[in-house]
Amino acid sequence: MGFNILTLITFIPIVGVLTLTVYPKRAEKSTKYIALVTSLITLGLAVYLWVIFDPSVAGMQFEEKYQWISNVNIYYYLGVDGISMPMVFLTALLTVLGVLVSWNIKDKPKAFFALLLLLEVGMVGVFLSLDFILFYVFWELVLLPMYFLIGIWGSSNRLYAAIKFFIYTLLGSVLMLVGILMIYFNSGLQTFDMLELINNGMGRSLQNWIFFLMFMGFAIKVPMFPFHTWLPDAHTEAPTAGSVILAGVLLKMGAYGFIRISLPILPEATRAWAPVIAILAVIGIIYGALACLVQKDLKRLIAFSSVSHMGFVMLGIASLTPTSVNGAVLQMFNHGCITGMLFLLVGMVYERTHTRMIVDMGGFANKVPLLSGILAFTAFASLGLPGLSGFWGEFLVLFGTYNVNTVFSKVMVYIAVVGIVLGAAYLLWMLQRVIFGNYNDKLGDMKKITWIEFVTLAPLVILIVLVGVYPTPLINMINNSVVLILGM
Amino acid sequence: MTIEIMAIIPEIVLVCSGFLVLMLSVFMGKGFDRVAAPVSVAGLVASAVTIFIFNVGHLGSFFNMSFIVDKYSIFFRLFTIITAIIIVGLSSYYINGSIIMKRNTGEFYFLILIVTTGTMLMSAVGDLIMLFISLELVSMPTYILAGYAKTNEKSNEASLKYFILGVLASALLVYGFSLIYGATGSISLVGIAGAIASGNLLAGNYLIITGIIMAMIGFGFKIALAPFHFWAPDTYEGSPTIITTLITTIAKLAAFAGFIRFLYVGLNGFGKSLWIVLFIVVLSLLSMILGNLMALPQKNFKRLMAYSSIAHGGYIMIAFAAATTGAQWAVFIYLMAYILMNLGAFAVAMLVERGRDSEEIAAFAGLGQSNPFISICMIIFLISMVGIPPFAGFLGKLFVFKTGIENNFTWLVIIAVITSVISLYYYANVIRQMYFTKYEGERSKLKVKTPVVYLAIISFCAVATILMVIIPFVFVGISQGAVVAATGIQ
Numbered sequence: 007m008g009f010n011i012l013t014l015i016t017f018i019p020i021v022g023v024l025t026l027t028v029y030p031k032r033a034e035k036s037t038k039y040i041a042l043v044t045s046l047i048t049l050g051l052a053v054y055l056w057v058i059f060d061p062s063v064a065g066m067q068f069e070e071k072y073q074w075i076s077n078v079n080i081y082y083y084l085g086v087d088g089i090s091m092p093m094v095f096l097t098a099l100l101t102v103l104g105v106l107v108s109w110n111i112k113d114k115p116k117a118f119f120a121l122l123l124l125l126e127v128g129m130v131g132v133f134l135s136l137d138f139i140l141f142y143v144f145w146e147l148v149l150l151p152m153y154f155l156i157g158i159w160g161s162s163n164r165l166y167a168a169i170k171f172f173i174y175t176l177l178g179s180v181l182m183l184v185g186i187l188m189i190y191f192n193s194g195l196q197t198f199d200m201l202e203l204i205n206n207g208m209g210r211s212l213q214n215w216i217f218f219l220m221f222m223g224f225a226i227k228v229p230m231f232p233f234h235t236w237l238p239d240a241h242t243e244a245p246t247a248g249s250v251i252l253a254g255v256l257l258k259m260g261a262y263g264f265i266r267i268s269l270p271i272l273p274e275a276t277r278a279w280a281p282v283i284a285i286l287a288v289i290g291i292i293y294g295a296l297a298c299l300v301q302k303d304l305k306r307l308i309a310f311s312s313v314s315h316m317g318f319v320m321l322g323i324a325s326l327t328p329t330s331v332n333g334a335v336l337q338m339f340n341h342g343c344i345t346g347m348l349f350l351l352v353g354m355v356y357e358r359t360h361t362r363m364i365v366d367m368g369g370f371a372n373k374v375p376l377l378s379g380i381l382a383f384t385a386f387a388s389l390g391l392p393g394l395s396g397f398w399g400e401f402l403v404l405f406g407t408y409n410v411n412t413v414f415s416k417v418m419v420y421i422a423v424v425g426i427v428l429g430a431a432y433l434l435w436m437l438q439r440v441i442f443g444n445y446n447d448k449l450g451d452m453k454k455i456t457w458i459e460f461v462t463l464a465p466l467v468i469l470i471v472l473v474g475v476y477p478t479p480l481i482n483m484i485n486n487s488v489v490l491i492l493g494m
Numbered sequence: 495m496t497i498e499i500m501a502i503i504p505e506i507v508l509v510c511s512g513f514l515v516l517m518l519s520v521f522m523g524k525g526f527d528r529v530a531a532p533v534s535v536a537g538l539v540a541s542a543v544t545i546f547i548f549n550v551g552h553l554g555s556f557f558n559m560s561f562i563v564d565k566y567s568i569f570f571r572l573f574t575i576i577t578a579i580i581i582v583g584l585s586s587y588y589i590n591g592s593i594i595m596k597r598n599t600g601e602f603y604f605l606i607l608i609v610t611t612g613t614m615l616m617s618a619v620g621d622l623i624m625l626f627i628s629l630e631l632v633s634m635p636t637y638i639l640a641g642y643a644k645t646n647e648k649s650n651e652a653s654l655k656y657f658i659l660g661v662l663a664s665a666l667l668v669y670g671f672s673l674i675y676g677a678t679g680s681i682s683l684v685g686i687a688g689a690i691a692s693g694n695l696l697a698g699n700y701l702i703i704t705g706i707i708m709a710m711i712g713f714g715f716k717i718a719l720a721p722f723h724f725w726a727p728d729t730y731e732g733s734p735t736i737i738t739t740l741i742t743t744i745a746k747l748a749a750f751a752g753f754i755r756f757l758y759v760g761l762n763g764f765g766k767s768l769w770i771v772l773f774i775v776v777l778s779l780l781s782m783i784l785g786n787l788m789a790l791p792q793k794n795f796k797r798l799m800a801y802s803s804i805a806h807g808g809y810i811m812i813a814f815a816a817a818t819t820g821a822q823w824a825v826f827i828y829l830m831a832y833i834l835m836n837l838g839a840f841a842v843a844m845l846v847e848r849g850r851d852s853e854e855i856a857a858f859a860g861l862g863q864s865n866p867f868i869s870i871c872m873i874i875f876l877i878s879m880v881g882i883p884p885f886a887g888f889l890g891k892l893f894v895f896k897t898g899i900e901n902n903f904t905w906l907v908i909i910a911v912i913t914s915v916i917s918l919y920y921y922a923n924v925i926r927q928m929y930f931t932k933y934e935g936e937r938s939k940l941k942v943k944t945p946v947v948y949l950a951i952i953s954f955c956a957v958a959t960i961l962m963v964i965i966p967f968v969f970v971g972i973s974q975g976a977v978v979a980a981t982g983i984q
Contacts, residue, residue, distance in 0.1 A: 074966070074967075075966050075967060075970060076967060077970060078893075078896070139892070142883065143883040143884050143888075143963070146882045146883050146888075147883065147884060149882065150873075150877060150882065153922075154929065157926070157929065157930050158929060158930065164930075165926065165930055169919065169922055169926075172918060172922065173915060173918055173919060176880075176882070176915050176918055177912070177915045180881075180911035180912070180914060180915055181908070181911060181912075183892075183895070183911060184895070184899070184904065184907055184908055184911055187895055187896050187899045187907070188899055188904065190896070190899075191899055191900050
């Protein structure tokens with residue numbers, strides 16, 4: 007390697023942020039081009055990384071390690087493997103789409119795009135860092151931009167949602183910090199190196215305590231069932247780009263933390279806690295789906311569907327078999343694409359109708375056939391129609407969990423299947439109410455889909471079909487690293 | 495003998511420039527206002543230069559072990575001077591903006607220079623008497639300065655409260671010192687350590703522990719730790735903001751500098767005794783909880799900062815409870831970070847106060863629109879105080895928490911992290927005003943005037959706050975070297 011590609015991917019957006027900050031206020035209208043170019047360069051690099059990435063290698067690739075704070079063994083340590091690779095790509099892609107969907111933003115575009123790019127730095131950094139402190143720095147870096155995105159550009163109840171999001175997730179992450187420090191001292195290794203720490207010699211009861219602290223950090227981020235209450239508010243109030251990135255990437259950070267940290271570093275505690283996680287995950291699946299059925303607000307409905315879908319990810323992780331964890335990672339990727347897309351679509355609908363209430367909608371199929379078609383397509387992907395990407399993740403999770411072959415795991419699968427049925431119910435019912443029926447004339451005429459909107463949606467449509475039809479390369483890539491992490 | 499005098503030339507230079515300022519104010523008349531700050535800064539710079547000439551490379555203890563020149567004191571004195579330069583830099587615009595403040599400015603600068611001298615001496619103390627004198631040299635001028643806005647009732651109240659409680663604290667401190675002297679038969683910190691090590695104590699451990707705890711109550715007052723914090727909110731609120739800045743930075747630095755010497759040099763080996771650790775833990779716990787909870791409902795920015803500073807004191811105390819070498823440089827890092835972000839935040843607050851005639855948090859409304867640069871810097875300072883990376887406050891908290899967990903205070907650290915989440919709420923309140931609320935006062939006051947000096951200082955603090963995390967080895971290296979020098983432990 008002639009250059010440090012991971013550092014480049016992580017920090018190219020910072021260049022964009024700095025350019026934007028010194029950009030003259032008069033030319034604020036052209037800031038979107040800077041944001042687009044920066045995010046496209048990052049995406050290009052991410053694609054390039056995927057091309058040169060060797061999927062047959064299970065361990066870390068393109069590692070970069072420099073000393074950061076010598077006397078406490080803190081390193082600037084980046085690396086990518088089969089689990090982080092899709093996440094990095096997803097982040098880069100959704101950021102580009104986030105810029106595109108905010109193309110016509112009027113209110114302070116300069117600050118908006120700067121925050122969006124800053125957010126990207128944090129998210130990519132989380133997926134690439136292999137040093138705990140570095141990981142934590144990136145993890146927290148995400149909070150502030152998101153707080154402002156919700157607080158400034160959000161809808162009516164934004165202040166409440168913004169501070170709730172900020173405080174809730176900060177609470178989780180500071181507890182995680184305590185966990186990190188406990189690992190540092192109790193592992194006997196005095197290091198923050200995630201890979202080195204896999205061979206720690208911590209006892210079971212200590213692991214349990216640390217697991218609990220880390221669990222709080224990750225579970226709030228995912229969010230798992232009792233800790234999910236920040237999510238509907240934040241998703242609903244955030245601007246479209248914010249919701250897309252929240253659902254698409256931020257939630258994945260929590261699940262990624264479980265896979266990258268809890269599974270390999272705290273294996274015994276993970277096994278001990280797995281049933282609890284599985285139960286919470288299944289409650290999340292059912293609860294999220296039931297909550298969707300009663301939502302009146304389209305955006306809130308999709309927010310709750312995230313709770314349900316992330317339940318599958320957590321169930322897959324809790325089952326601790328390679329198949330189910332593969333499914334979980336795949337589901338993370340797919341959920342990022344599909345839910346990201348649903349939020350994009352809701353944003354587009356809102357721009358036309360200025361309402362998010364399902365009651366006010368109806369008959370979109372006649373007015374905007376293409377938009378309705380894409381909405382239907384995404385809804386089908388979301389409910390797990392075979393042939394579209396949403397199917398594979400859920401299938402592998404359920405298959406892997408069922409294969410554990412205990413009564414407990416089977417019961418979990420049966421309940422989760424009910425969740426899928428409920429998922430089909432609320433999505434189809436939503437479609438019925440939104441695109442069929444009579445058009446509400448109060449909404450006035452609806453604009454046809456614009457080419458920018460089409461460009462925004464197209465890559466995700468392609469991805470959903472591609473992964474749906476031929477998921478093997480992706481699964482292979484994930485599988486190698488998952489097997490290594492599970493130590494099988 | 496000649497060499498001994500040379501060791502304190504930096505302080506002598508500073509006192510002399512203080513008197514020079516005083517003289518100039520008498521003889522120059524109206525032209526003085528323009529030269530006051532430059533002359534004071536020149537004095538501070540000269541003092542820093544003399545540190546490099548007469549102290550660096552001439553380490554040792556002087557005046558019968560009462561004045562110690564080591565890396566620790568050199569570092570501390572330089573840092574104090576930098577802080578003082580910033581405060582003097584902030585003074586001129588602030589003073590000239592108010593009729594109440596704009597008189598006897600000569601005395602104002604003179605007193606600030608004397609406080610600085612006291613803080614510098616404090617970091618170099620070698621015995622209890624020097625410790626007490628230095629502390630009074632810091633305290634007395636601060637009492638006066640707190641009441642500097644003579645016709646303002648709140649300022650009078652601030653000064654009086656600060657004075658009465660401060661004197662009480664000094665009394666406790668000196669009484670504690672006398673008990674320690676009685677128990678060990680020595681006033682020099684090294685001598686006390688020797689007596690403790692040899693176990694040759696009058697009345698066993700009881701006398702000395704009583705003495706130490708009384709002295710620590712005294713320090714607790716000066717640092718403003720709960721439950722000895724009652725003066726802080728009123729004094730912070732009532733004092734002119736520039737003096738509030740001084741109290742939270744230089745005066746605090748002095749108390750901590752002395753406390754570190756006292757606890758780690760004087761009580762070396764005694765610092766881990768159960769009663770003392772317990773006492774520190776209680777101080778820490780109460781400060782974190784009370785400081786953060788009481789800050790929640792505050793509407794006045796300075797009161798908010800008062801409670802926030804109590805809370806920060808509580809966090810630092812975790813490291814004191816741990817009482818290891820690593821813990822001490824955690825204290826250093828934390829102090830550096832705290833002072834940088836505090837100076838920055840107060841600088842912004844002073845601009846807002848001058849521009850909008852209000853010290854309320856509500857006065858920050860709409861600042862994000864009208865003054866984007868200082869608002870972004872303010873976010874950096876506030877978020878840094880919460881301890882969120884990538885800002886200096888995070889580094890301080892990281893090291894403090896790390897030493898806490900290393901020494902089995904995990905439960906205390908968990909309380910600390912939870913209270914720092916609470917602190918996010920009130921710091922975010924200020925951010926909310928700046929960005930999510932519209933300014934509803936007069937239109938002419940919307941855009942706050944920003945003199946170049948302020949912009950320079952605010953940017954300096956903001957950049958330093960970020961650099962501390964990006965290139966921490968510089969700061970960690972400095973503080974580690976200083977701590978090793980102070981305690982002699984590698």
